[in-house]
Amino acid sequence: MSAAFDFPAWQQAQRARVEQALSDWTPPHAPGGLGEAMRYAVLGGGKRLRALLALAACEAVGGHAGAALRAACALECIHAYSLVHDDMPCMDNDVLRRGQPTVHVKFGEAQALLAGDALQTLAFELLTPDEEQGMDGAMQARLVALLARAAGALGMAGGQAVDLASVGVQLTEPQLREMHRLKTGALLRAAPLMGAACAAGVSVKALEALGDYGDAIGLAFQVIDDVLDVTGSDAALGKTAGKDAAAGKPTYVSLLGLDAARALADELHAKALAALAASGLPDTRALAALAAATVHRDH
Amino acid sequence: MSAAFDFPAWQQAQRARVEQALSDWTPPHAPGGLGEAMRYAVLGGGKRLRALLALAACEAVGGHAGAALRAACALECIHAYSLVHDDMPCMDNDVLRRGQPTVHVKFGEAQALLAGDALQTLAFELLTPDEEQGMDGAMQARLVALLARAAGALGMAGGQAVDLASVGVQLTEPQLREMHRLKTGALLRAAPLMGAACAAGVSVKALEALGDYGDAIGLAFQVIDDVLDVTGSDAALGKTAGKDAAAGKPTYVSLLGLDAARALADELHAKALAALAASGLPDTRALAALAAATVHRDH
Numbered sequence: 055m056s057a058a059f060d061f062p063a064w065q066q067a068q069r070a071r072v073e074q075a076l077s078d079w080t081p082p083h084a085p086g087g088l089g090e091a092m093r094y095a096v097l098g099g100g101k102r103l104r105a106l107l108a109l110a111a112c113e114a115v116g117g118h119a120g121a122a123l124r125a126a127c128a129l130e131c132i133h134a135y136s137l138v139h140d141d142m143p144c145m146d147n148d149v150l151r152r153g154q155p156t157v158h159v160k161f162g163e164a165q166a167l168l169a170g171d172a173l174q175t176l177a178f179e180l181l182t183p184d185e186e187q188g189m190d191g192a193m194q195a196r197l198v199a200l201l202a203r204a205a206g207a208l209g210m211a212g213g214q215a216v217d218l219a220s221v222g223v224q225l226t227e228p229q230l231r232e233m234h235r236l237k238t239g240a241l242l243r244a245a246p247l248m249g250a251a252c253a254a255g256v257s258v259k260a261l262e263a264l265g266d267y268g269d270a271i272g273l274a275f276q277v278i279d280d281v282l283d284v285t286g287s288d289a290a291l292g293k294t295a296g297k298d299a300a301a302g303k304p305t306y307v308s309l310l311g312l313d314a315a316r317a318l319a320d321e322l323h324a325k326a327l328a329a330l331a332a333s334g335l336p337d338t339r340a341l342a343a344l345a346a347a348t349v350h351r352d353h
Numbered sequence: 354m355s356a357a358f359d360f361p362a363w364q365q366a367q368r369a370r371v372e373q374a375l376s377d378w379t380p381p382h383a384p385g386g387l388g389e390a391m392r393y394a395v396l397g398g399g400k401r402l403r404a405l406l407a408l409a410a411c412e413a414v415g416g417h418a419g420a421a422l423r424a425a426c427a428l429e430c431i432h433a434y435s436l437v438h439d440d441m442p443c444m445d446n447d448v449l450r451r452g453q454p455t456v457h458v459k460f461g462e463a464q465a466l467l468a469g470d471a472l473q474t475l476a477f478e479l480l481t482p483d484e485e486q487g488m489d490g491a492m493q494a495r496l497v498a499l500l501a502r503a504a505g506a507l508g509m510a511g512g513q514a515v516d517l518a519s520v521g522v523q524l525t526e527p528q529l530r531e532m533h534r535l536k537t538g539a540l541l542r543a544a545p546l547m548g549a550a551c552a553a554g555v556s557v558k559a560l561e562a563l564g565d566y567g568d569a570i571g572l573a574f575q576v577i578d579d580v581l582d583v584t585g586s587d588a589a590l591g592k593t594a595g596k597d598a599a600a601g602k603p604t605y606v607s608l609l610g611l612d613a614a615r616a617l618a619d620e621l622h623a624k625a626l627a628a629l630a631a632s633g634l635p636d637t638r639a640l641a642a643l644a645a646a647t648v649h650r651d652h
């Protein structure tokens with residue numbers, strides 16, 4: 055930990071690796087125009103927070119870099135699929151994502167449905183390669199298990215079902231927290247754990263700490279999302295600001311007010327840092343910087 | 354191979370195992386009503402052909418029965434998810450499936466979208482259990498790899514994209530065959546290979562033969578589907594007969610005529626049996642009976 059840690063440089067380099075790998079691994083030649091729609095969905099930029107969390111955690115435990123890159127891209131495939139489906143007319147009916155037409159606007163609803171489906175599948179393909187030396191079956195299976203549990207009915211998909219059922223309903227703060235724990239939290243918690251699963255012999259203490267860190271980041275991410283929905287502009291967000299409030303969806307801001315929501319985000323930031331300190335891992339600077347970036351982002 | 358093989362009894366017993374396992378493993382308590390929609394989609398009956406192929410192949414190679422049951426259920430989850438999404442208004446817009454309202458008719462489009470998504474994820478969860486003794490990481494990873502490649506952009510999902518793009522288009526027989534090789538064939542080929550992956554040390558010759566068998570079954574299944582679309586009744590099929598023809602979709606019957614389509618199915622049946630004979634596996638009676646049942650079915 056002697057040399058200064060240059061987070062912007064680290065972030066830029068890791069994002070470039072992820073973009074390149076996603077481009078390499080998302081088949082342009084998939085038939086019927088499907089590859090084109092998948093690539094549009096997954097290569098459209100974004101913060102790559104889930105990918106960076108996995109890569110940073112893998113670095114912290116000294117894990118298999120090639121496996122972590124696959125885990126990072128698998129997380130982004132799952133995230134991208136959820137956005138494609140979430141934007142569809144029968145869900146949020148959003149026409150703009152990161153300042154660009156959403157997938158169903160550009161390619162039609164049927165192709166968007168298939169592109170989301172195939173991106174989910176691709177995530178699990180990426181985790182079970184033939185050719186990644188040193189990424190044995192046990193590691194592959196552990197990564198699949200972590201991702202599938204986080205993405206499925208008792209994770210992200212379940213959270214989206216709760217979200218659907220909660221439009222126009224006055225949720226309590228614990229109910230709202232539970233919804234977000236599933237909808238966005240499960241994948242953000244899985245990300246550092248998948249990074250850690252790219253090494254053998256990580257201590258239970260470190261894994262528990264990384265889980266706590268992921269929980270805090272996951273919730274902080276959502277609280278800040280709700281704050282930005284109120285305070286951000288369409289241009290900065292690349293999507294329609296104020297839409298959650300307009301849709302009658304419960305948010306941390308509507309429930310707690312703006313100041314208390316910001317205070318909650320700061321508290322969660324502190325929790326994330328405390329978890330890293332408790333992990334016993336020697337170098338968690340990238341993970342710490344990602345926590346700060348999550349809370350202090352403006353889009 | 355001395356005792357007579359009672360296929361109806363075998364089929365009934367295996368179907369019952371699969372139904373029970375799917376019921377045990379599809380979470381009723383998934384939040385937001387999602388579990389209910391998933392269970393409606395996956396427990397609605399059906400032939401369970403993919404599951405039976407996996408179970409029969411596992412028996413033929415003397416593999417891990419618990420792993421094969423998971424593989425069988427994972428295949429059925431993928432198949433069920435594809436039907437749920439395929440029935441949606443932006444795809445085939447079907448209101449009836451196995452004589453019952455389709456998932457989106459019963460639960461709404463948004464819930465159907467999520468239920469399909471979560472059923473896909475569940476497939477990969479089922480293949481990566483903590484608690485299945487003797488199903489090691491390498492076996493889990495191999496099963497995930499086979500299923501993901503069969504279901505993804507270069508398999509089932511890709512085939513559906515080709516299907517979308519081919520409405521109203523006059524395909525040649527090779528183009529039609531390629532579409533079905535992906536859309537239904539990939540999963541039907543993967544099924545016996547997944548069953549075989551539940552044992553270690555299966556010969557390359559046997560794996561290749563099971564792949565050839567799966568290819569023949571997969572195509573025969575589709576040819577018979579097209580025949581039944583013309584000759585079957587709504588009641589027997591549990592869905593709207595004649596809908597492919599009405600939708601302007603190319604079929605084997607529209608391309609070859611009814612007699613030549615039936616002759617092709619018989620030829621593929623013979624190919625499947627020849628592959629089993631070439632496999633060197635001692636007891637392939639269940640696989641042989643499944644080939645016959647695929648070609649001689651009336652729904």
